[in-house]
Amino acid sequence: MAVFSNSGLAVLLFVYVFLLLGHGRVNSEPTQDKQALLAFLNQTPHENRLQWNTSDSACNWVGVKCDPTSSYVYTLRLPGVALVGQIPANTIGLLSQLRVLSLRSNRLSGELPADFSNLTALHSLYLQDNLFSGNFPASVTQMTRLTRLDLSSNKFNGTIPFAVNNLTHLTGLFLQNNDFSGNLPSINPVSLDDFNVSNNRLNGSIPTTLAKFDASSFAGNPNLCGGPLRPCNPFFPTPAPSPSSIPPLIPVKKSKKLSKAAIIAISVGSGLILLLLLLILLLCLRRRRQRQPTKPPKPTALPRTVSAAAAEAGTSSSKDDITGGSSEAERNKLVFFEGGIYSFDLEDLLRASAEVLGKGSVGTSYKAVLEEGTTVVVKRLKDVVVTKKDFEMQMETLGNIKHENVVPLRAFYYSKDEKLLVYDFMVAGSLSALLHGSRGSGRTPLDWDNRMKIALSAARGLAHLHVSGKVVHGNIKSSNILLRPDHDASVSDFGLTPLFGTSTPPNRVAGYRAPEVVETRKATFKSDVYSFGVLLLELLTGKAPNQASLGEEGIDLPRWVQSVVREEWTAEVFDVELMRYHNIEEEMVQLLQIAMACVSTVPDQRPSMQEVVRMIEDMNRGETDDGLRQSSDDPSKGSDGQTPPPESRTPPRARTP
Numbered sequence: 001m002a003v004f005s006n007s008g009l010a011v012l013l014f015v016y017v018f019l020l021l022g023h024g025r026v027n028s029e030p031t032q033d034k035q036a037l038l039a040f041l042n043q044t045p046h047e048n049r050l051q052w053n054t055s056d057s058a059c060n061w062v063g064v065k066c067d068p069t070s071s072y073v074y075t076l077r078l079p080g081v082a083l084v085g086q087i088p089a090n091t092i093g094l095l096s097q098l099r100v101l102s103l104r105s106n107r108l109s110g111e112l113p114a115d116f117s118n119l120t121a122l123h124s125l126y127l128q129d130n131l132f133s134g135n136f137p138a139s140v141t142q143m144t145r146l147t148r149l150d151l152s153s154n155k156f157n158g159t160i161p162f163a164v165n166n167l168t169h170l171t172g173l174f175l176q177n178n179d180f181s182g183n184l185p186s187i188n189p190v191s192l193d194d195f196n197v198s199n200n201r202l203n204g205s206i207p208t209t210l211a212k213f214d215a216s217s218f219a220g221n222p223n224l225c226g227g228p229l230r231p232c233n234p235f236f237p238t239p240a241p242s243p244s245s246i247p248p249l250i251p252v253k254k255s256k257k258l259s260k261a262a263i264i265a266i267s268v269g270s271g272l273i274l275l276l277l278l279l280i281l282l283l284c285l286r287r288r289r290q291r292q293p294t295k296p297p298k299p300t301a302l303p304r305t306v307s308a309a310a311a312e313a314g315t316s317s318s319k320d321d322i323t324g325g326s327s328e329a330e331r332n333k334l335v336f337f338e339g340g341i342y343s344f345d346l347e348d349l350l351r352a353s354a355e356v357l358g359k360g361s362v363g364t365s366y367k368a369v370l371e372e373g374t375t376v377v378v379k380r381l382k383d384v385v386v387t388k389k390d391f392e393m394q395m396e397t398l399g400n401i402k403h404e405n406v407v408p409l410r411a412f413y414y415s416k417d418e419k420l421l422v423y424d425f426m427v428a429g430s431l432s433a434l435l436h437g438s439r440g441s442g443r444t445p446l447d448w449d450n451r452m453k454i455a456l457s458a459a460r461g462l463a464h465l466h467v468s469g470k471v472v473h474g475n476i477k478s479s480n481i482l483l484r485p486d487h488d489a490s491v492s493d494f495g496l497t498p499l500f501g502t503s504t505p506p507n508r509v510a511g512y513r514a515p516e517v518v519e520t521r522k523a524t525f526k527s528d529v530y531s532f533g534v535l536l537l538e539l540l541t542g543k544a545p546n547q548a549s550l551g552e553e554g555i556d557l558p559r560w561v562q563s564v565v566r567e568e569w570t571a572e573v574f575d576v577e578l579m580r581y582h583n584i585e586e587e588m589v590q591l592l593q594i595a596m597a598c599v600s601t602v603p604d605q606r607p608s609m610q611e612v613v614r615m616i617e618d619m620n621r622g623e624t625d626d627g628l629r630q631s632s633d634d635p636s637k638g639s640d641g642q643t644p645p646p647e648s649r650t651p652p653r654a655r656t657p
């Protein structure tokens, strides 16, 4: 890695070797997977030079890689070995832990067996240059962890299904040189950056979500128009509307089976009905308020000042009545974002029982349980300096950010004295609590798989903020990483720094603050990456970074890690709670390398969040040298198309002294 000094690199290599030697590998066998592989080879004609020694472990076979404990096959690569015919059922589909499958450049034909839908761990599928036929394989839309999908140069036909959107992590989708027809659906995975549907029989217009791609991604479809191609004849039917262009509150998912016309009719119709309902509701509410103008809300557990100020704003004439004209109920109400799931008003919120969750750097958070049982988090901001208009504009931006790894902002409230934000409540609490709460005494430590899961999901959330939302988080720290019960993480408290004056630096917790921010006082995408690097170090070391601004003891994590590694007490870097898990050393060192790249003092040397996501996804996870070999299958990275497996089996650990 370019970011390391020579001595740093040497030390990391040392760590790598040290840890590898420390734990000899168990030479067990993936028995079930071996049966499945043998069944595949026996039933599929192929070149004779592909021979697997049945008395040897399957993990040593050409084209096969296993997880570190040799319990499962993680990678199967058989490019260009003249495999012929249909893939039999109950063979490859049984490799339940498979991460990478490459069968490109063979003469495989027919449809994929239905049991491919069980390959849910798969993140790369390369089937290009074969004779596969039939519709777009339904099983593929269930491989929700796919990042690269290449079905190009086959004989697939029928339409490209909207369900491709199920593959939310896709970065590359290659469907060129097939026989796909009909309209292109609106395909919208966040990080899709390689896309090709050229040389098919697609027709209609290119959806806006795909218009950013080059004309050569669409060439060879005579009846396709719009986007980078020629403009569409206005009488062409438009493709299914993209999720973003659908009016609020329409469930997008259900509409994919309906015809385009029906979708549009329903969208418009229900949009109108909803609008009508909303209007009626608003009128009723206003009438009720006008009739009982002075009735105060019941006492609440939210702090008195909140209730008082908010009650005043919501139900009686407010002090910041500068503009006049429109009714104050209009101007000082809880503003919900579209697509939300809540239906309560400010009064409901004030009647809720509330408990303090934490006092953060931007304000205090409360957990509020409404009378109907809904639980939300209310954040009460302090020291907001922007005008109401700027506040609302920023809220509009933040409210529109929707991603499974971002805690959704549901509503906001603005008055002169009170600024409230309403978020979803995340039951499993924060990473900070999980990592540092009551250490030692009979608590379950956070295991390695879950730490990896948190690292990856938080990175995805942040990358979404940066790439799709164009929003700088500005306050990344472990207490703003919230968890679901399955340890999927979501980032919270994002994009609030523009609301505060420059006198208060972004990321007020010193330990996470990028060095340049101390001077510029401005959070950037790169300073977010630095903070995320500190977060990774926190996950690896189990140590909390400097909390100086909150008056707590702490350390400068990046400097501490560097000093420890330099002194060669390497193993000391890692959290003692991780020492009980085996075969994770390689991964820990890899994550450490990613973290160190993120906390580089020079902003330009830090990777982007998207690159960080890619690096974590590409981490070995038992698929040693996968990153290198994956590129040979990936057309976007320059494939020669014909590398036979024996050559790609150079020993991965050539570094051993």
Ligand SMILES: *[C@@H]1O[C@H](CO)[C@@H](O)[C@H](O)[C@H]1NC(C)=O
Pocket (backbone or CB within 6 Å): 053, 054, 055, 056, 057
């Ligand atoms: C097959 O593997 C076994 C065990 O590793 C080995 O003893 C034997 O020589 C191998 N046979 C061939 C033909 O390579």
Ligand SMILES: *[C@@H]1O[C@H](CO)[C@@H](O)[C@H](O)[C@H]1NC(C)=O
Pocket (backbone or CB within 6 Å): 093, 114, 115, 116, 117, 118
């Ligand atoms: C997927 O695996 C489960 C159990 O592992 C099995 O019951 C099911 O039949 C499999 N699905 C297909 C389509 O083979």
Ligand SMILES: *[C@@H]1O[C@H](CO)[C@@H](O)[C@H](O)[C@H]1NC(C)=O
Pocket (backbone or CB within 6 Å): 138, 141, 142, 144, 163, 166
């Ligand atoms: C989308 O993925 C989910 C699993 O996450 C699966 O249950 C569902 O069937 C998939 N939808 C389609 C249309 O394949």
Ligand SMILES: *[C@@H]1O[C@H](CO)[C@@H](O)[C@H](O)[C@H]1NC(C)=O
Pocket (backbone or CB within 6 Å): 133, 134, 135, 157, 158
């Ligand atoms: C797809 O190809 C199959 C033959 O492989 C054919 O029977 C079927 O009609 C084709 N479908 C379309 C929509 O062209």
Ligand SMILES: *[C@@H]1O[C@H](CO)[C@@H](O)[C@H](O)[C@H]1NC(C)=O
Pocket (backbone or CB within 6 Å): 181, 182, 183, 203, 204, 223, 236, 237
């Ligand atoms: C597009 O192709 C589909 C199926 O091949 C056909 O039903 C439809 O009429 C075509 N639309 C246009 C505008 O050519």
Ligand SMILES: *[C@@H]1O[C@H](CO)[C@@H](O)[C@H](O)[C@H]1NC(C)=O
Pocket (backbone or CB within 6 Å): 176, 177, 195, 196, 197, 198, 199, 214, 216, 217
């Ligand atoms: C898409 O595929 C076609 C055919 O293989 C190729 O000529 C074209 O350059 C590709 N475009 C992109 C953007 O990869």
